[in-house]
Amino acid sequence: MATKNTTFTMNESFPMNAWYAVAWDVELKHALLPRTICNKALVLYRKLDGTAVALEDACWHRLLPLSKGNLRGDTVVCGYHGLEYNNEGQCTYMPSQETINPSACVRSYPIVEKYRFVWVWMGDPALADTRKIPDMHWNSDPEWAGDGKMIEVKCNYRLVVDNLMDLTHETFVHSESIGDRNVAEAPFDVHYDDKTATVTRWMRGIKPPPFWHRQLNKKLKFDGLVDRWQIIKFEAPCTVNIDVGVAITNTGAPQGDRSQGVNGYVLNTITPSTNQTCYYFWAFSRNYNLKDQSNTTELKDGVTSIFAQxxxxxxAQQKAINANPTREFYNLNIDAGAMWARRITDKLVELENQY
Known part of the structure; x- marks a missing residue:
């Protein structure tokens, strides 16, 4: 059954009181890195001791982006008139002036590193509780191996969340790798609470698609039928972790015994940059062949190709939305997970707007 929902397409808002990934840990160096998060320009860098810093990317004096300047030790030097700022955003030097205006500062943002990502809190600093960082431990857990990338996508971040919450599209967009008709035809369950939404799909007794056939044969030489699973968990406002894998059919995978198969996690956190652009951080982690670097590289390259599609x-969807601003989305049964993800995020925005 199809239903209309006017706000489903065009709601471009995002909560500010949230942790957003701004970089992979290896991206951040002792150099100025500009990133736009939630329509706010930031400049990121590491101090000499390796500590991460996030500042407003606009000099107090004439608003030139500080990322156009340089670092002198741990001090950011504006590239226009040489004003200097410490890692807390306070101006410590003004040219030809003995007295520094006490209002001369730029905003400093709470910033932490966890699960190989660098996270920034864009809202009220007093609410920046690191326990609210979404769980992505598979990306740094020694019992799992993997890697990933960041993609700058020219679309609203919610469209990426929609894409991940409904994997029916695999059948049509990724038919040569992970997609087959079973994904589109298999039943699924949706569960949700005030912060998460989970879509669970099991495909039992099927022929594995090419990607999973290759992965299974790295652990078990097997050419028969498998049970395949996709357990997609959204955590507001923009993190989607997907438990995926295949196991030899009728060996207990649906009941929790995955020993006769291969298991991976597709880790995704999508950070709004502007209303129509986003940073898409992803990784693929596995719990088999942990020391096989060639397997890690193969998976990273394979998922890169899939996500490029x-x-x-x-x-293209974002361009069509822009060209048809009054058009509405029609929601099918397969959109249930995406709809709940949007409703949960809308509620966060609504609560913030009450204050």
């Missing part, structure tokens, strides 16, 4: 679809 999604990028084409999402950017």
């Amino acid at each position: 999604d990028e084409i679809i999402l950017e």
Whole structure:
């Protein structure tokens, strides 16, 4: 059954009181890195001791982006008139002036590193509780191995969340790798609470698609039927972790015994940059062949190709939305997970707007 929902397409808002990934840990160096998060320009860098810093990317004096300047030790030097700022955003030097205006500062943002990502809190600093960082421990857990990338996608971040919450598109967009008709035809369950939404799909006794057939044969030489699973968990406002894998059919995978199969996690956190652009951080972690670097590289390259196909679809979708601003989305049963993800995020925005 199809239903209309006017706000489903065009709601471009995002909560500010949230942790957003701004960089992979390896991206951040002792150099100025500009990133736009939630329509706010930031400049990121590491101090000499390795500590991460996030400042407003606009000099107090004439608003030139500080990222156009340089670092002198741990001090940011504006590239226009040489004003200097410490890691807390306070101006410590003004040219030709003995007295520094006490209002001369730029905003400093709470910033932490966890699960190989660098996270920034864009809202009220007093609410920046690190326990609210979404769980992505598979990305740094020694019992799992993997890697990933960041993609700059020219679409609203919610379109990426939509894409991940409904994997029916695999059948049509990724038919040569992970997609087959079973994904589109298999039943699924949706559960939700005030912060998360989970879509669970089991495909039992099927022929594995090419990607999973290759992965299973790295652990078990097997060419028969498998049970395949996709357990997609959204955590507001923009993190989607997907428990995926295949196991030899009728060996207990649906009941929790995955020993006769291979298991991975597709880790995704999508950070709004502007209303129509986002940073898409992803990783693929596995719990088999942990020391096989070639397997890690193969998976990273394979998922890169898969997500490049999604990028084409999402950017074309955003262009179509822009060209048809009064059009509405129609929601099918397969959109249930995405609809709940949007409703949960809308509620966060609504609560913030009450204050």
